[in-house]
Amino acid sequence: MNSFTFTRARTIADALRSARGDVKFLAGGTTLVDLMKLDVERPAGIIDLNALPLAEVRRTPDGGLHIGALARNSDVAHHPDVVRDYPLLSQALLSGASVQLRNMASTGGNLLQRTRCVYFRDAAMACNKRSPGSGCAAIGGFNRNLAILGTSAHCIATNPSDQNVALTALEATVHVTGSNGERSVPIGDFYLLPGQTPERETILEPGDLVTSVTLPPPAPGAGSTYVKLRDRASFEFALASAAVVVTIKGGVMQRARVAMGGIATKPWRNLDVEAALEGQPATRERFADAAQILLSDAKPQSRNGFKVELAKRCLVHALSVATAVT
Amino acid sequence: MASHEFRTDRVEVAFTVNGKPVGLAVDPRATLLDTLRDELGLTGTKKGCDHGQCGACTVHVNGRRVNSCLSFAATHEGAAIDTIEGLGTPDNLHPMQRAFVELDGYQCGYCTPGQIMSAVALLAEPCGESDAEVAECMSGNVCRCGAYQNIVAAIQSVRKENAT
Numbered sequence: 054m055n056s057f058t059f060t061r062a063r064t065i066a067d068a069l070r071s072a073r074g075d076v077k078f079l080a081g082g083t084t085l086v087d088l089m090k091l092d093v094e095r096p097a098g099i100i101d102l103n104a105l106p107l108a109e110v111r112r113t114p115d116g117g118l119h120i121g122a123l124a125r126n127s128d129v130a131h132h133p134d135v136v137r138d139y140p141l142l143s144q145a146l147l148s149g150a151s152v153q154l155r156n157m158a159s160t161g162g163n164l165l166q167r168t169r170c171v172y173f174r175d176a177a178m179a180c181n182k183r184s185p186g187s188g189c190a191a192i193g194g195f196n197r198n199l200a201i202l203g204t205s206a207h208c209i210a211t212n213p214s215d216q217n218v219a220l221t222a223l224e225a226t227v228h229v230t231g232s233n234g235e236r237s238v239p240i241g242d243f244y245l246l247p248g249q250t251p252e253r254e255t256i257l258e259p260g261d262l263v264t265s266v267t268l269p270p271p272a273p274g275a276g277s278t279y280v281k282l283r284d285r286a287s288f289e290f291a292l293a294s295a296a297v298v299v300t301i302k303g304g305v306m307q308r309a310r311v312a313m314g315g316i317a318t319k320p321w322r323n324l325d326v327e328a329a330l331e332g333q334p335a336t337r338e339r340f341a342d343a344a345q346i347l348l349s350d351a352k353p354q355s356r357n358g359f360k361v362e363l364a365k366r367c368l369v370h371a372l373s374v375a376t377a378v379t
Numbered sequence: 380m381a382s383h384e385f386r387t388d389r390v391e392v393a394f395t396v397n398g399k400p401v402g403l404a405v406d407p408r409a410t411l412l413d414t415l416r417d418e419l420g421l422t423g424t425k426k427g428c429d430h431g432q433c434g435a436c437t438v439h440v441n442g443r444r445v446n447s448c449l450s451f452a453a454t455h456e457g458a459a460i461d462t463i464e465g466l467g468t469p470d471n472l473h474p475m476q477r478a479f480v481e482l483d484g485y486q487c488g489y490c491t492p493g494q495i496m497s498a499v500a501l502l503a504e505p506c507g508e509s510d511a512e513v514a515e516c517m518s519g520n521v522c523r524c525g526a527y528q529n530i531v532a533a534i535q536s537v538r539k540e541n542a543t
C-alpha cells in the first residue's frame with residue numbers, strides 16, 4: 054500500500070476543506086481499504102469521515118425518509134421505518150455482503166462501491182477504468198459476472214451494489230455538498246454510462262461529499278420485492294437482481310417501478326419496461342413482455358450470454374412475488 | 380475543534396482492547412488486525428484473506444462485529460475493541476467457547492476465533508432462530524474444514540442455555 058496523509062475530519066466543513074488534491078474520503082473502508090491493499094486505489098491522502106454527524110435515519114416532513122451518508126447498511130436494513138415502508142431496501146441490503154461488512158459499510162460508501170471486475174482489481178492487467186487507455190482485458194476474457202446492458206467498447210463492468218438497485222426503484226435522491234455548494238441529484242442521473250470514460254462513474258466532482266440519500270413517501274398500497282440470483286446462497290454478488298414496486302387496482306397495474314442489478318454498468322432502469330406494465334393486467338404473460346423489452350438491446354459477452362435468460366426470469370419472478378401472481 | 384492532519388508517518392490513536400486502555404502511534408496504513416497481532420501481541424485474531432472475504436479477523440468494535448482486516452487502526456479513536464482473548468480463558472471459558480469445544484465446532488481451529496466472535500455477536504443481533512437463519516447470519520465466516528453444522532449446533536445450544 055502507498056503511504057498517505059491521514060486526516061480526521063471533525064465537521065463537514067473540515068472534511069470539505071481537507072478535500073484538496075488527490076484525496077479520498079473514508080467511511081466503512083470495505084471498498085477503499087480493500088482496493089488500497091491491491092494498489093488499485095493509491096490516494097495521497099485519506100480523510101476519515103467516521104466522526105461526522107451523518108448517521109441519522111429519520112422521516113422527512115413530506116413523509117419520506119432521510120438516510121445519512123454514514124448510516125451503516127445493517128442499521129438501515131433493520132430500521133423499523135425501512136422494514137415497514139421500504140422493505141425492498143431492507144431485503145436488498147440484507148442480501149449483500151456479510152453481517153460484519155454490513156456493520157461497517159455506509160450508505161454513501163455503498164453508493165460509490167467499485168466494480169468487482171477481476172481485471173479492475175488486478176493492477177497488472179489492462180483496464181480502462183483503472184488505467185484509462187490501457188484496454189479492457191474483460192472483453193473476450195473472464196466476463197461471466199459482467200454487464201450485458203449499458204456497456205461500451207471501453208468497459209463492460211457491472212455496478213455490483215444491491216442497495217443501489219433498490220434505491221433506483223424507490224426513486225431516491227442523492228444529496229451532495231462540495232466546493233460548488235449543495236446539490237440534490239435524482240439517483241437516475243447520478244451514475245454515468247462508461248462510454249469512452251469508464252473511469253468516471255458518477256456525476257461527483259473531486260472533493261464532493263455525499264451527505265445523505267432521501268426517499269419519497271412510500272407508494273400507498275404498493276407491493277414490492279428484491280430478488281437476487283447468484284452463484285451461491287449467501288455472501289455473493291448478484292448475477293442478476295430485480296427491485297420492483299407495483300401498485301395494483303382491480304387486477305391492473307397502475308404504477309410500476311423496476312430496477313435491475315448485476316446485468317448493467319449502472320443500476321438499470323428502463324422507462325419502456327415500466328410503461329409496458331402500467332395499465333396492463335398483472336399476469337405472467339405481461340411480465341414476460343416487459344422482460345423482453347428490458348433485454349431487447351442486451352449485448353452478451355463471450356461468457357455471460359446466460360444472463361439474458363436469467364435476467365428475464367429474475368424480473369418475471371420479482372413481479373410475480375410483488376403482485377402475488379402465481 | 381480543528382481537524383487533525385497527520386503529516387508525519389505515525390498517527391496517535393487511543394482505544395481500549397478488552398477493557399484495557401491502549402495508546403499507540405500507528406502507521407496510518409496499519410489495519411486494526413495487524414495492530415492487534417503485531418503491536419499488541421494479540422494473535423488470537425487471525426488473518427485469512429485480508430480482504431473481508433473470510434471472517435477470520437472478526438472482532439467487536441463498540442459491541443458490533445467487524446472485519447478488522449478492512450479497518451485502519453487510526454480510525455478507532457475512542458473505540459472499545461474486544462477480541463477472542465477478552466472473551467474467556469482456558470480455565471474460565473465463555474459459554475460460546477465451551478459450546479464450540481463440546482460440540483466439535485472446529486477441526487483445524489484457524490477460523491474459530493472469528494467464528495466465536497461472530498457467534499457471540501449474533502445472539503444480540505436481529506437474527507432469526509432457525510438453523511437456516513443462523514447459517515445465513517454466519518455466512519461472513521468461512522470454514523475451510525467445513526465444520527459448519529457443528530458451528531450452528533454450538534450457537535443454538537448457547538441460545539437455548541440463555542433462554543432457560
Ligand SMILES: Cc1cc2nc3c(=O)[nH]c(=O)nc-3n(C[C@H](O)[C@H](O)[C@H](O)COP(=O)(O)OP(=O)(O)OC[C@H]3O[C@@H](n4cnc5c(N)ncnc54)[C@H](O)[C@@H]3O)c2cc1C
Nearest residue numbers: 080081082083084085149150159161162163214215263431
Ligand atoms: C467480501 C465482500 C463482499 C461484498 N458483497 C457485497 C454484496 O453482495 N452486495 C453489495 O451490494 N455489496 C457487497 N460488498 C460491497 C460493500 O457493500 C461495499 O464495500 C460497501 O457498501 C462500501 O461502503 P463503505 O462505507 O465501506 O465505503 P468505503 O470503502 O469507505 O468508501 C467507498 C468509496 O466511497 C467513497 N465515499 C465513502 N463515503 C463517501 C461520502 N460520504 N461522500 C463521498 N464519497 C464517499 C470513498 O472515498 C470510496 O471511494 C462486498 C464487499 C466485500 C469486501
Ligand code: SF4
Nearest residue numbers: 170180181189208209
Ligand atoms: S470491464 Fe471495465 S473494469 Fe473490467 S477490465 Fe474492462 S475496463 Fe476494466
Ligand code: FES
Nearest residue numbers: 427428429434448
Ligand atoms: S482476514 Fe479479514 S475477512 Fe479474511
Ligand code: FES
Nearest residue numbers: 486488522523524
Ligand atoms: S476449523 Fe479449520 S477452517 Fe474452520
